Amino acid sequence: MFIDSARIYVEAGNGGNGAVSFHREKYIAAGGPDGGDGGKGGDVIFVADEGVRTLVDFRYKRKYKAESGQNGGSSNCTGRNGSDLIIKVPAGTIIKDEETGRILADLVKPGQKAVIAKGGKGGKGNQHFATSTRQVPNFAKAGDAGESRWIILELKLLADVGLIGYPNVGKSTILSMVTAARPKIANYHFTTLNPNLGVVSLGEGNSFVMADIPGLIEGAHEGVGLGINFLKHVERTKLLLHVIDIAAVEGRDPVQDFEVINGELKEYNPALAEKPQIIALNKSDITGAEENAKRFMEIIGNRGYKIFTISAATNKGLDELMRYIYEVLKDLPDVILTEDTDDEIVYTAKEEKPFEIRKEGDVYIVEGNWVRKLVGSTNFDNYESLQYFQRAIKRKGIVDELEKMGISEGDTVKMYDLEFDYVR
Structure with missing residues (x-):
C-alpha cells in the first residue's frame, strides 16, 4: 500500500x-x-x-x-x-x-x-x-x-517521467511493456489507485524512472474522482508523457481529452502546465484511430508538442518513444x-514571549517557558537564591506588567507550583 x-x-x-x-x-x-x-x-x-x-x-x-x-x-x-x-x-x-x-x-x-x-x-x-x-x-x-x-x-514521487491522461487510455499497459513493473490492468476506470513506479532501461546504464499516475478527469483539481491526492504526484517529474486514447474507445473526443487534462494541470498548479510534455496517441491499431489521429494533428500538431503514434498492446512505437524521452531528459534539470x-x-x-500573565479571580497567573525554568532553578529555602529570583522577575519586566494590570499588595501570584503574596 x-x-x-x-x-x-x-x-x-x-x-x-x-x-x-x-x-x-x-x-x-x-x-x-x-x-x-x-x-x-x-x-x-x-x-x-x-x-x-x-x-x-x-x-x-x-x-x-x-x-x-x-x-x-x-x-x-x-x-x-x-x-x-x-x-x-x-x-x-x-x-x-x-x-x-x-x-x-x-x-x-x-x-x-x-x-x-x-x-x-x-x-x-x-x-x-x-x-x-x-x-x-x-x-x-x-x-x-x-x-x-x-x-x-x-x-x-521522485520520477523522471509522469504518465498522465484519462483513466483507461493505456498508461498502465505502457508501463508494463517498457519496465519490469507489473501494475494492475483492467478495462475499467481507476484501475490504478496508487502511483506505480518502473525503471525504463535502454541498456549500458541508460535508464530513467517512469511513474504511472492515476487517471485524471475533469474536476480533478477540485477533488473529483481521485482528485488532488494524486495530482500532486506529478509535481516532481521532469517531463510529462500525455497518453491519449486516439481510437476514442469510450466515445470521448481525443482533442477534448487533451484540452481537459491540461486544464486540470493548470488549475491545480500553473507550473505543471508549463512542464515539457510529449504526446503518445495510443491504441492506434484500432479501427477509427487513423482518422482521429489526422484530426488531432491538424488541431494540436502546430503547438510545438512532439507527438508519437503508438500501440502499447502490440508494442508498436514504444522503443522509439522511450529513446526520445531519454534524450530529452538529459537536458532537463532536477525538480526541487x-x-x-x-x-x-x-x-x-x-522566539516566544518569556512570560504571559492572566488573571483568574483574584489570582494573577504568570506562565511561560522562561518562568517555568526560573521557578525550577530556584532554591526558595536559600536567601541568595531567593534574591536572584526576585531580581530576575523584575529585570524581565514581570513586576512592571503586574503593576500595569492593577495588582495590589497582598494579592496572590501563582507561577506553576509557586504561590506567594505580592509585596511592593
Whole structure:
C-alpha cells in the first residue's frame, strides 16, 4: 500500500539541570562550588534514506522523542548530552509544520538531513554563580525544554517521467511493456489507485524512472474522482508523457481529452502546465484511430508538442518513444519544490514571549517557558537564591506588567507550583 502522507509528533530532548555541589575533601570542610552543567538534549533529525520507500511505518507510531541530557554532577562534571533521534524517510519527503503550514524541509536527495526539533540547552551548575560577595551559591539553573511540534510528512514521487491522461487510455499497459513493473490492468476506470513506479532501461546504464499516475478527469483539481491526492504526484517529474486514447474507445473526443487534462494541470498548479510534455496517441491499431489521429494533428500538431503514434498492446512505437524521452531528459534539470539547497536545513522556532500573565479571580497567573525554568532553578529555602529570583522577575519586566494590570499588595501570584503574596 502506498502511503503518501502522515501526521506525527516530534519532541527534542530537554537539557539536563545544573548541579548544586560544593567541593568536599579530607581536611577541607567547606570547599567552593563545583556543581557541573547539564548536558544538551538530543535533536530530532530527519534523514532521506534510499532504502525507505513509503511513509507506511508512521501510521503505527505517531510520537517520537529524543533523549534528554543528563543532569550535572559534583566535581564540575558536565552531564552527558542526550542522543539525537534519527528518523529515516524516503527521498522526496516534504516536512511541514502543522500549525503554520510552513515547509521546514524538502528532503530531495538520499543522505540529505534536516534538524526539525532542537534539543534544549543544559542548565548551568552553581559554580557559575559564585561572586566575590556570593561565595556559596546554593542554586543552579534548570535545563531548557526541547522543541516539540506536530508535523506533516508528505511524500511526492521522485520520477523522471509522469504518465498522465484519462483513466483507461493505456498508461498502465505502457508501463508494463517498457519496465519490469507489473501494475494492475483492467478495462475499467481507476484501475490504478496508487502511483506505480518502473525503471525504463535502454541498456549500458541508460535508464530513467517512469511513474504511472492515476487517471485524471475533469474536476480533478477540485477533488473529483481521485482528485488532488494524486495530482500532486506529478509535481516532481521532469517531463510529462500525455497518453491519449486516439481510437476514442469510450466515445470521448481525443482533442477534448487533451484540452481537459491540461486544464486540470493548470488549475491545480500553473507550473505543471508549463512542464515539457510529449504526446503518445495510443491504441492506434484500432479501427477509427487513423482518422482521429489526422484530426488531432491538424488541431494540436502546430503547438510545438512532439507527438508519437503508438500501440502499447502490440508494442508498436514504444522503443522509439522511450529513446526520445531519454534524450530529452538529459537536458532537463532536477525538480526541487523549495529553494532550499543546503544539505542540512536547520529550522529554528520563532522566539516566544518569556512570560504571559492572566488573571483568574483574584489570582494573577504568570506562565511561560522562561518562568517555568526560573521557578525550577530556584532554591526558595536559600536567601541568595531567593534574591536572584526576585531580581530576575523584575529585570524581565514581570513586576512592571503586574503593576500595569492593577495588582495590589497582598494579592496572590501563582507561577506553576509557586504561590506567594505580592509585596511592593
